Each structure stands twice: as structure tokens, then as C-alpha cells.
Amino acid sequence: MVIIVIRESKQKWKGDFLQDKKTVITYGTYDMLHIGHINLLKRAKALGDYLIVGVTDENYDRSRGKLNVSESTKKRLKAVEALDFVDMVIVETHKNQKAEDMVKYDVDIFAIGDDWVGAFDYLNEYTHVEYLPRTEGISSTKLRKENFDKIKLGIAGLGRDTIAFIDEAEYVSNLKVNRVYADDFLAVKAFTKDNERIKYGHDNYDDFLDTGIQAVYIDTALEEHYLLIKKALEADKHVLCENPLALDKDQLNELLSIAKKRGLLLL
Incomplete structure (x- = not known):
């Protein structure tokens, strides 16, 4: 039986049944x-006796x-849980969790794909780090490219996170960002001038929404979020917005209700 741990109080991990067994841990998204x-x-399980898998x-x-x-996290957890050679599934929620888990579960080996060679050497302070060969020719990114159409996304706002978002979007398969909105014409003109991506x-x-974009990323002043999100949802666009989505509970509930009724994502 696979154990799924969402939250667990700190306790001594290795009881009698694991005392002489080698514990291996690994992490991934498993999309x-x-x-x-x-x-x-x-390959990770073959390194030891008890395999713990962290799902992001x-x-x-x-x-x-x-x-x-x-x-979703829930769907990915269930998929990993169904593997009969996995002994425990946990959820990875923050950057420092790996080091914490090495201590918490008295881990003997941390295993990860060799595309991360060197990135986790710092964990040798807590356990032995093993980089494992990956299977060539298959990846979640490749599957997404083969199974999903390209999503056209527009950016509303020229906030502090806009450039970072555009840079990160370059690594997202099936996502095309080439359109931006801001109420300052001169700022928009300066931003798009000689910009190879936007x-x-x-x-x-309204003109921005009346284009071929399917989703909107909103990075504006907080007080503008509610109206911009509402208009985007009413134009049947999926929305990704920096927190908070709205400044009061009634507005938030209204936005969530619109998204649910129209079958749209609001994140």
C-alpha cells in the first residue's frame, strides 16, 4: 500500500520495519x-529498498x-501513487523542502535525472546525491507539443513582473506571447518598438481582448485587477493574474463564479 503524506508532524521516521533498509527519495512534476x-x-527504486516520491x-x-x-496536483499524485514500486508519495511545496526532507525521512540517497547534474550537489551535506540517466526521446514538454494546440496569450499591464514573465514564457511549450496592453500609449509604443517578441x-x-488571444496575464496595479479580470472572463479569455485577484471577498466570489460558469481558468 502506498502512503500519501500531505502534512506530517515532525517525528522519528525510521521505525523497526525500515531500520535496516535503504531509503531513496526523488522529486518531480510528473505531468x-x-x-x-x-x-x-x-532506477531510483533499484538504488535502495524504500522509495519516496515528491510531487510538486x-x-x-x-x-x-x-x-x-x-x-492538477491531485491527478499527478494519483498517477504516481498507482505505481506499485513506489512506497510513499509526498507533496513538494517550497524551495527548501528537499533539504528538510533529507533529515525528516533519514534519507540515504537522493536521486534525480542527469539533466540536473551539479544542481543538487549541495544536498550531499545531508545524503548521497545520485544523478540518473533519463530516457531519450520522451518528455512532458514533447507530449504537450504533440497533444495540445498553441495558446495565444496577451499581457495586460507593464508591471515589474512583465519582463520576467515574458522571459519565462519562452520556455513554456505551446504558448505564444506577442501582444500587450497598457493605458499609456507612449509606454506601449516604447515597449513594442524593436521588440522581437512582442x-x-x-x-x-476592449480592442486588446477583441483579438485572437485565448488567455490574458494581468500585471497591473492591484485596484485594477477586478475590472480587468471581469472583462477578460466576459470575453471568454482564460486569466492568469498576480495576487490578489480582487480587493474584497464579494468581488473575488463574483470572478470565480463567472470563470466557473464559462468553463474558464482563473489563476
């Missing part, structure tokens, strides 16, 4: 679980710019 994931997990939480993924995950600029939000 659209495929043979490459399974092969890597089997969707909020943690978004916080580190991983915007192209297609499946070809189109708008200073009218």
Missing part, C-alpha cells in the same frame, strides 16, 4: 506521467515559472 518518468523512478504542488510550480503543467501593442483594453 502526463509517461515511460520516461516510470523508467527514472524504477501546482502553486509551487507557478511560483518558479513553470506555467505549462497541464494536470509585436502588437494596445492602449484600448
Whole structure:
């Protein structure tokens, strides 16, 4: 039976049944679980006796710019849980959790794919780090490209996170960002001038929404979020917005209700 741990109080981990067994831990997103994931997990299990798998939480993924995950945390957890050679599944929620887990679960080996060679050497302070070969020719990114149409996304606002978002979007498969809106015409003109990635600029939000974009990323002043999100949802656009989505509970509930009725994503 696989154990799923969402939150667990600190306690001595290795009881009698694990006292003489080697514990291995690994982490991943495991989006659209495929043979490459399974092969890597089997290689990790072969290093020891008890395999713990950390699945990244969707909020943690978004916080580190991983915007192209297609499946929910719950669905990805269930997929990994169904593997009969996995002994425990936990949720990874923050950057420092790996080091914490090494101590918490008295881990003997931390295993990860060799595309991360060197990135986790610092964990040798807590356990032995092993980089494992990946299966060539298969990845979640490739599957998303083969199975999903390209999403056209526009950016509303020229906030402090706009450039970072555009940079991160370059690494998101099936996502095309080439349009921006701001109510300052001169700012829009300056931003799009000689910009190889953002070809189109708008200073009218209705005109911006009346294009081929399917989703909107909003990075504006907080007091503008509610109206911009509402208009985007009513134009049948998915919305990704910096927190908070709205400044009061009634507005938030209204936005969530609109998104649900129209079958749209609001993140």
C-alpha cells in the first residue's frame, strides 16, 4: 500500500520495519506521467529498498515559472501513487523542502535525472546525491507539443513582473506571447518598438481582448485587477493574474463564479 503524506508532524521516521533498509527519495512534476518518468523512478527504486516520491504542488510550480503543467496536483499524485514500486508519495511545496526532507525521512540517497547534474550537489551535506540517466526521446514538454494546440496569450499591464514573465514564457511549450496592453500609449509604443517578441501593442483594453488571444496575464496595479479580470472572463479569455485577484471577498466570489460558469481558468 502506498502512503500519501500531505502534512506530517515532525517525528522519528525510521521505525523497526525500515531500520535496516535503504531509503531513496526523488522529486518531480510528473505531468502526463509517461515511460520516461516510470523508467527514472524504477532506477531510483533499484538504488535502495524504500522509495519516496515528491510531487510538486501546482502553486509551487507557478511560483518558479513553470506555467505549462497541464494536470492538477491531485491527478499527478494519483498517477504516481498507482505505481506499485513506489512506497510513499509526498507533496513538494517550497524551495527548501528537499533539504528538510533529507533529515525528516533519514534519507540515504537522493536521486534525480542527469539533466540536473551539479544542481543538487549541495544536498550531499545531508545524503548521497545520485544523478540518473533519463530516457531519450520522451518528455512532458514533447507530449504537450504533440497533444495540445498553441495558446495565444496577451499581457495586460507593464508591471515589474512583465519582463520576467515574458522571459519565462519562452520556455513554456505551446504558448505564444506577442501582444500587450497598457493605458499609456507612449509606454506601449516604447515597449513594442524593436521588440522581437512582442509585436502588437494596445492602449484600448476592449480592442486588446477583441483579438485572437485565448488567455490574458494581468500585471497591473492591484485596484485594477477586478475590472480587468471581469472583462477578460466576459470575453471568454482564460486569466492568469498576480495576487490578489480582487480587493474584497464579494468581488473575488463574483470572478470565480463567472470563470466557473464559462468553463474558464482563473489563476
